[in-house]
Amino acid sequence: MSPVGPRHIPVLGREAVEMLSPREGGIYVDATFGAGGYTRAILSVQGTRVIGIDRDRAAIAAGFDLVHSSAGRLTLVEDRFSNLAGICSAQDIKGVDGIVMDIGVSSMQLDEPERGFSFRLGGPLDMRMSHVGPTAADVIAKASEADLANIIYIFSEERHSRAVARAIAAARKQAPILTTRALADIVAKVVRSKPGEIHPATRTFQALRIFVNQELDELHLALSAAEQVLKPGGRLAVVSFHSLEDRIVKNFLVERAKSGGGSRHLPELAHAPPSFRILTSRPLTPGASEISANPRARSAKLRVAERTDAPAHPAATLPGWPTLDNVMRGG
Template sequence: MAGRGGSETDAAGGPARHLPVLLAEVLSHLAPRDGGVYVDGTFGAGGYTRAILEAADTRVIAIDRDPNAIRDGQALVAESAGRLTLAHERFSRLDEVVEAEGTGLVDGVVLDIGVSSMQLDEGERGFSFRRDGPLDMRMSSEGPSAADLVARLGETDLANLIYRFGEERQSRAIARAIVAARAQAPIERTLQLAEIIAKVVWAKPHEPHPATRSFQALRIAVNDELGELARALSAAERALKPGGRLVVVTFHSLEDRIVKNFLAHRAKASAGSRHMPALDGPAPSFRLVARGAVEAGDEETARNPRARSAKLRAAERTEAPAHPPGDLDRFLPPLPAADARSR
């Protein structure tokens, strides 16, 4: 899941982009140095990876769950003369990938959360509401598709999913329209679903497409994106050496909220009281490097409209042990009444 952009808003999260958003800020906070080992957990088209390799004499372990990204990245592997390793894996398992590589703890992890232009440009992947294709949306082409969710979920559960993962205020009207339409014929194509939504959600000129939030919600549910993000943050916590940097770029509020709350929690010492010192909780595992979110400047947003929604957060690993991963649910939004991935 690595957002790449251009000029057309055609999928949830914004337009595709060919240049990495906030690249200068990412490098500034990651601070690559000679001899360092860095993880690009969302390889995509390789923009951040290439920049890290060029910034210093580094080694990069890059991860992507999309087999097409791994295939297309082989040219960069060849160029890197042994300094780049590509792994076909979920970024939530980045610590396991690092362990398998035998490098020890790493000096930095960068995560760019979004949709890849490669996925958007291929209508058959089913991410775009402007390009016709099967209603798929699977990053790894495994498991239930978006068409499966649209076909199986009840109206209430579908409305909950669209509201909570898409932050769509008209979710109930959309769910009602979907249920009515699927009673007449299966909903199996992207433009078919987009047209159903456009009939009940009206957008003014220059506003996002009416299907933007609904497609975002389905994509998040199909790929368990928020759960993957929370697990990836925990995996990065385990993979980073003391002083190692974690840099995360997000593109919508659900993602940013998870990153913000995770880092705030991990950077906060256990609270004590007047009568009991703070001894019973884990010590802070991160120190915040960026106070608040870093956003793109006017020049970048003029060049790439997608950058307007981008937020960067960064933290540095302390010497304290990683926190137990069993508390990750606290960082996730409430799930729909029925788990979309199991229906």
């Protein structure tokens, strides 16, 4: 019998779960539990077990009914998904059959004004997924103008990042910037948009959210962790929503799927055996009906790969972009 609970269909949910191909007796990780849409679909296959991970305490609390209805087949863990290898070890799980990740902010978080993710809903300038650590308002108050420009450019590719940073630095001298609307109004004065284009503050809000939650570092670490815990034949399905995330996923899988040694120019260079086999030569994207029903799906991309029996590659060094700790220390 399928678990009971409110119906939630995540973006590209059917495609992601079909590619995971859950089977009876399999163990799966829903690394970004959210409203539990992927988990429900996996648990609908008899005899499956799911470890659901989310750093948002509200998401974990909302999933308790699903835990109860799953009759012991679902375990929820409040943690960052970059820690999924340690989480599996703590559950005495030696290897898993599939992992699904849905990267970025959830619809639930966007639709709660008090969380401060959306400029369309007035609220405090918070943006924290886990309710701990510095808020977006703290970053706005503490970061230097140069750091703000770097953060906004690197994490959203906003072409007007320097102008936005100057405007924020000038405005905060007059009064603290504490609300989403206050920040959106500041950005809108220096970034112009035409009718039909995205709101001028969209990229700045994206950059701050990614930075506050260290989302891209988390993604790098989570992909390496998935490589460690997947069994041979286990599958990794990742849904991303903007080019920065998708680029990280694509580059990780391409690097891990490389085979053979060096070239005639660098014959001494040898690659480790491929640890993944890519199953989506091109990313899967939502159809017109899904985009019509959920406009937030329009930029989604799904990439899927299957683990080989080769050892996991050494974890890559994180990129040298600004870090939350350094910026808050003034370093």
